[in-house]
Amino acid sequence: MADAAGHLADLPGTMLRFARVGGTVFGYAVVHGPGALAARLRRRPWVHAGACLSSLLTSLGPSYIKIGQLLSTRRDLLPDQVCTELGRLADETPAPRKKRLEGVLHRAYQDRPWPFAQFDPTPVASGSIATIHRAVTLDGRLVAVKVRRxxxxxxxxxxxxxxGLAMGALQRLPGLRSMPFKMMHAQVGGAILHQLDFAAEREALDALRTNLSEFAWVRIPTPLPELSSDGVLVMEYVEGLARRSPESLSPASRTAAARRVMSTVYEMLFVDGLVHCDLHPGNLYVNSDGSLVILDAGFVIELSEPVRASFADFFINMAIGNGPLCAEIIIESAASITEGCDLDGFRASLTELVTESTGARSSEFNLAKFAGRLFDLQRRFGIYPVPEFAFPLLSLLVVEGIVQGLDPELDFQAEAMPVLRRRNMPRTSVTS
Structure with missing residues (x-):
């Protein structure tokens, strides 16, 4: 009842937001619609669609930017050209005015003493959900202060x-009823809203620090709950961060960093089940000695055990070339399967894809291309994975470019095997 009352109380605001979103979408349709129609008539409907959609989502704001970033991994639902453009979405936005920032901080600390001797209102980083500021505490510690917009x-x-209303409407359309739009919205949309919860992010930072404590070459800033407040997260400030090009590192440091990035991500995926899905160059830094710094735990997802087990099973069988079992894992874990699906045809096609990928040299294996072909098969045969599978895939796709820039010969599949062996060994045979 309380939730329903809250929704009713916010109905005018929701309708106003609807009008703004609708107006923006209508404007883009007027401007870009004729070009899209012409491209369709030329049988090239997706040539400019990805760029237009990316621009539209940026105009709509942070929720839609995050949705676009996640949809960029769903090549089972969208064409490659669209996914590639969505993958370029960035959520850096201008900082709020100083007066509005001061208002947020005043409300956050109105019932307790101001904890900073110095606070720089000019952010060192500005995202769509929060800005990051440099500050000095009353006892002289240098800290980073994350302030929610x-x-x-x-x-x-x-x-x-x-x-949610849009996804519900899509799922009622003929030909789309088997696609898990509502489930996807609940899980993906919930993950996006979760980034507003700074208390949860503080807990995620602590959990990541604990889980990766044996990796001496990974540094994660310590959160400071005694200085944090509602909408404000305070943590240790990591100095000396710089976006280094691979060419600025020694060959040994590049190789070490690439292997360390993959070891860290695989540890999250296959052992801990607590996955950082946003390790882009603004959140993952490589030092000159090949050590790593991981920042911003706002987009950290805890995988359910069934999803973690299925993903590990699929990965190890892909690595050893067991295509038939890869197919069975996807079929068994699917959120929905179109009625009349040619399962034998899917098994044969996926076995062929896995065989090709297993035989390829390390420098020739491209996870994004493999995922694109896999999702194309799922789309063609009408086999739709649970939306939660987007998160482990997203974590790998985000770091793939970084790793290949550091060491293009690194074998993604082989690097996973030591981690997979330390967890319960996944099944490697088809059982009836």
């Missing part, structure tokens, strides 16, 4: 309601 939670929750 004013009113961003209200906007994103309204967007969540609107996208």
């Amino acid at each position: 004013p009113n961003i939670g209200r906007v994103m929750r309204r967007d969540f309601q609107l996208t």
Whole structure:
């Protein structure tokens, strides 16, 4: 009842947001519609669609940017050209005005003493959900202060309601009823809203630090809960961070860094089940000695054990070339399968893909291309994975470019085997 009352109370705001979103979409349709129609008539409907959609989502705001970033991994649902453009979405936005920032900080600390001797209102980083500021505590510690943007939670929750209505409408359309739009919205949209919860992010930072404590070459900033408040997360400040090009590192450091990135991600995926899905170059830094710094745990997802087990099973069987079992794992874990699906045809096609990939040299294996072909098979045969599978895949796709830039010869599949052996060994035979 309380939730229903809250939704009713916010109905005018939601309708206003709907009008703004609708107006923006209509404007893009007017401007880009004729070009899209012409491209369709030329049988090239997706040539400019990805770029237009990316621009539209950026205009709509943080919720839609995050949705676009996640949809960029869903090549089972969208064409490659669209996914490639969505993968370029960035959520860096101008910082809020100083007065609005001061208002957020005043409300956060109105019932307790101001904990900073110095606070720089000019952010060192500015994202769509929060800005990061450099500060010095009263006892002289240098800290990073993450401040949630004013009113961003209200906007994103309204967007969540609107996208939920849109997903529900899509699932009622003929030909789309077997696609798990509602489930995808609940899991993916929920993960996006979860980034508003700084208390949860603080816990995720602590959990990642504990899980990766044996990796001496990974540094994760320590959160400082005694200085944090609602909408404000304070953590240790990591100095000396720089985006280094691979060419600026020695060959040994490049190789070490590439292997360390993959070891870290595989540890999250296959052992801990707590996965950082946003390790882009702004959150993952490589030092000159090949050590790593991981920042921002806002987009950290805890995988369910069934998803973690299925993903590990699929990965190890892909690595050893067991295509038939890879197919069975996908079929068994699917969220939905279109009625009349040619399962034998899917098994044969996926076995062929896995065989080709297993035989390829390390420098020739491309995870994004493999995932694209896999998702194309799923789309063609009508086998749709659970939306939660987007998260481990997203974590790998985000770091793939970084790793290949450091060491293009690194074998993604072979690097996973030591980690997989340390967890319960996945099954490697088909059981009836």
